Amino acid sequence: MTSMSDLVLKIKGLGKSFAGVKALDGVDLEVGRGEFVCLVGPDGAGKTTLIRLICGLEQADRGEIEYFGRQQKKLGSKERVRLGYLSQYFSLYEDLTVEENLDFFSRLYGQARNQELVERLLEFTRMTPFRQRQAGKLSGGMKQKLALACTLVHQPDLLLLDEPTTGVDPVSRRDFWQILFNLQLQGKAILMSTPYLDEAERASRVALIHQGRLLAFETPDNLKKQFAGRVFELITSDPQSWYKRLKSQAVFLDLQLFGDRLHLVVRPEVQVSEIAEFLINQGVKVEHLEEVPPGLENVFIFLINKSGGQN
């Protein structure tokens, strides 16, 4: 789907263990220019490890990473400066002001004090009014925007963002996304991990990682097409105990619990009346039953359950 020259990142068979525990187990992935790839998966799936390996902050046990179409054993300094990394933790100087942080990082990248660039980034991230504020005194969303601005000072071609929107309020999150889309339009490649699937819906491609393995790597639409089944939403009293009791029934390809409701996944040919009948025979007090379009969440839980993992 992308030509070789446009390939920004290509990963083959990447593996990494920590103290004998496999964090990543043979992951293949590629990101093209102007592409926005979302990395999703449960906690501990290996998302952070993958990103840190790409940044060169950890070294892989096996596998290869190709940066910008050039294969090399180690991340070279020429390639490194084309990466922008935003860690899961706030990794700026809290006692320095917004402007001082930006200034410091831009000068680390050899740019002599570049006031114009700093101004532009402040403007771009809508941080100009807070330029004199110490980074530690910013709100969570603003901290992330500042961190993003700091990773942009050297104009990287590939952005590696590790859960940048976790713990950020919805308004700032939308802001953040707007900034990312603008970057994508500028042709930057973005690889971002997120626990929010509504974010993944907007990505060019979605990579699902589970227990260190890549379960799927597709566009959101293709992923949903792969999903062979219909989803019915059931509202009933005590969904938890019904979840346990109905789980083993062969009628259901999959059963998913979403808070106070159950999602019943069935084969495409199954009709709603059949389900209703079955449920009533089982003794379920059906309050509401309706077919819903499959969301990424359905797809992922389906895929994860299919792969044999718990979660």
Added chain:
Amino acid sequence: MGTVRIKPVIQKELLHIRRDPLSLVLLLVLPVFILVLYGYALNFDVKHLSLAVVDLDNSQSSRELVARLTSGEYFDLKYRPEKVSDLDELFDHEKIKIALVLPENFGRDLVSGRGPAVQILLDGTNPTPAQTGLGYLSNILMQYSTNLNLELLNRFGLNKITMPFAVRTRVWYNPELKSSKFLVPGLMAFVLMVIIVLATSLTIVREIEKKTMDQLLLSPLTPAELVVGKIIPYLGLSLIGAVVVLLAGWLLFGVAVKGNYLLLLLVVVIFLFCGLSQGLLISTVASSQLVAFLLSGISTLLPTFILSGFVFPIRNMPPVIQGISGIIPARYFLVCLRAIILKGVGLKAFYREMIFMTAYGLVITFLSLAKLKKSFFR
């Protein structure tokens, strides 16, 4: 190593220091505080010893002798008990440190040339003041006794009689034998070492703890640039701290610099470099700021206090301990410092010590660089 990236690191460090007033206090105020505390508390001068005299004679001669004892500032005549047995209680309750017993008929025996004996009793629990006090007291008594002899001979018309030879003592470098002159340079070494190692030991481990290190690792910054950028601001600040300590030593304890100021500056800079490199090494090894804090305390407090020759002479230590003291930079710094401040001698007397300190600083810096490079692995 590009100098371009050292400057932003220095400026960033200065901002950290400015925003954290505690580190400024640590570097500039605490040294003087410790200097004052130790400078007054650590005092080996023996003066105003409490003295009791049991004068069983109470003659003109005995009173004259007692007057002679108390004319100086060494002894304070506190008690004059009537019986020797009364002294027990005075010693037991630490009311006196030293006592003199003059026997009955002291004066008469003196005149008749029968050579009466006087008794000195002293509290030996703390040997140093006991010995010094004994020395002072015997000296005064001997002098008195000799003078009496001469007087006697003079009376018989033998006024040309003098002693076979005279002793003229001259104490060099510290004529009043004040212990503060000896201790203050050592105290400077101690204070500077502790403070500097402490301040620098936190710098790199803080970057790791606050996760800012990742961003530095991804930037083109090299380990050497990071280390130099972190050393320079602390070197500048601790140099100011050193000047403040020197000033305080001069104003409070009268320890003036006799030697060359430039030489002193050079020695101080080299020593600070040792301390900074030690702090940096700790910072690269420690897993958290707390560990760094403890490590710097352990590696500076005791060694510079005990093994540097600050208080206890190194040559009296067993060979193994002497060997260990050989790798304590403060030991060499002290030799230089005492030489410049107290003696005013030149480079020739301590160039070896300077070479050692420089080597120490370089080796330790190299080690921390090697350790840092490992974590940079790129």
